[in-house]
Amino acid sequence: MSQKIREHVQKLLAEKKIKGFLGLREENGHIFPHLFCDPEELKHLSSGDKRKPGDARYPLNQILIRLAIEYPQETFAVLIRGCDERGLSELFKWKQLLKERVIPIGIGCPDELAKACECEKPFPDCLVDGPKGEKTDSQKVAHINQMAIEDRLRLWKKEFDRCIKCLGCRNVCPMCFCKQCTLEEANLIDTGEIPPANPSFHLVRAIHMAGRCIDCGLCEEACPAGIPLRTLYKKVADIVSEEFGYKTGFSEDEKSPFNIIEVK
Amino acid sequence: MEFRTVLTTCPYCGCGCGLLLEVLDGKLIGTLPSKTSPVNEGKLCVKGWTVHEFVISPNRLTKPLVRQAETFDESSWDRALDLAATRLKEIKGKYGPDSIAVLTSAKCTNEENYLLQKFTRAAIGTNNIDHCARL
Numbered sequence: 001m002s003q004k005i006r007e008h009v010q011k012l013l014a015e016k017k018i019k020g021f022l023g024l025r026e027e028n029g030h031i032f033p034h035l036f037c038d039p040e041e042l043k044h045l046s047s048g049d050k051r052k053p054g055d056a057r058y059p060l061n062q063i064l065i066r067l068a069i070e071y072p073q074e075t076f077a078v079l080i081r082g083c084d085e086r087g088l089s090e091l092f093k094w095k096q097l098l099k100e101r102v103i104p105i106g107i108g109c110p111d112e113l114a115k116a117c118e119c120e121k122p123f124p125d126c127l128v129d130g131p132k133g134e135k136t137d138s139q140k141v142a143h144i145n146q147m148a149i150e151d152r153l154r155l156w157k158k159e160f161d162r163c164i165k166c167l168g169c170r171n172v173c174p175m176c177f178c179k180q181c182t183l184e185e186a187n188l189i190d191t192g193e194i195p196p197a198n199p200s201f202h203l204v205r206a207i208h209m210a211g212r213c214i215d216c217g218l219c220e221e222a223c224p225a226g227i228p229l230r231t232l233y234k235k236v237a238d239i240v241s242e243e244f245g246y247k248t249g250f251s252e253d254e255k256s257p258f259n260i261i262e263v264k
Numbered sequence: 265m266e267f268r269t270v271l272t273t274c275p276y277c278g279c280g281c282g283l284l285l286e287v288l289d290g291k292l293i294g295t296l297p298s299k300t301s302p303v304n305e306g307k308l309c310v311k312g313w314t315v316h317e318f319v320i321s322p323n324r325l326t327k328p329l330v331r332q333a334e335t336f337d338e339s340s341w342d343r344a345l346d347l348a349a350t351r352l353k354e355i356k357g358k359y360g361p362d363s364i365a366v367l368t369s370a371k372c373t374n375e376e377n378y379l380l381q382k383f384t385r386a387a388i389g390t391n392n393i394d395h396c397a398r399l
Contacts, residue, residue, distance in 0.1 A: 057299070070289070168308060221299075224307040224309065
């Protein structure tokens with residue numbers, strides 16, 4: 001982890017501008033989320049790279065929501081990549097977090113990670129350290145787009161057939177904050193079936209990701225069945241962009257077409 | 265204020281997936297798959313994802329229960345272990361060691377399983393030792 005980030009956080013803690021810094025900690029060869037409240041602990045800080053860049057990322061914004069619920073008066077800093085910043089922007093709009101209670105500490109993603117993610121903007125505006133990488137167009141979505149519609153359905157049904165309904169895609173998602181989830185609504189999705197209703201189970205989730213998914217890719221990384229969920233949600237994001245002219249998470253001021261709350 | 269994650273091993277099956285228990289102010293609030301565990305590499309099944317739920321479940325057994333005719337009675341560990349030892353000795357004396365079988369579990373550690381086979385073979389005196397994965 002860069003000295004720049006460490007010093008930045010140290011200063012915020014010393015000036016008591018934050019209660020803690022939600023980041024990643026590396027100890028005994030493992031990387032895991034941690035709330036750094038003591039500057040001494042910062043020697044264990046990690047940017048989430050184990051074997052390759054960004055392979056040990058976690059849904060920090062999801063944990064941040066839990067902290068904010070428990071401590072609504074406190075301000076926290078949080079480790080942010082380009083995707084996480086898009087997430088914050090939507091979470092502010094959806095009133096899950098208060099902008100004035102969050103200090104984002106941005107790192108830019110190295111080229112290798114940005115390319116692997118086919119990321120549209122692999123760095124946050126609140127960049128403290130790391131590169132300002134370039135946009136990568138999605139080859140995976142381009143591949144789907146050139147397929148005939150019936151072939152696409154066949155492909156996805158084959159992919160969804162491997163689903164073991166672990167709900168990991170939803171559980172790990174930093175944008176899934178609903179208290180009740182359609183995926184667990186027995187009237188809509190039959191229980192006790194593996195794979196779950198194909199393709200409705202995954203398409204229900206895909207539709208719910210419209211205007212929510214910020215393309216962090218944690219769902220695909222969490223999938224034990226190797227379903228290319230990221231490609232599916234990237235395609236959903238493309239449709240949202242084409243139909244509504246809305247790019248999820250790219251602007252804090254623009255009203256979301258999926259949200260009735262007006263942005264100030 | 266304290267938020268940390270505790271790295272541990274999923275207790276459900278023999279795979280041994282690495283998981284992180286999310287702890288906020290000493291309270292267990294969630295589970296995440298460990299990205300750095302070589303076993304599961306950031307993935308879990310539905311049971312692993314909900315490990316924190318059984319830890320804090322009000323239905324969780326926290327005391328030994330001794331079976332009476334129709335009921336289970338709460339007991340101390342001393343009383344429950346004394347009863348088990350006495351009955352096992354009685355059965356072994358009356359019907360011989362091969363009248364007893366021991367079934368161990370994937371939820372145990374290798375060391376606990378080793379201990380149990382040692383107990384079965386050396387203390388009880390039978391080779392009737394098996395594992396729930398072959399049930």
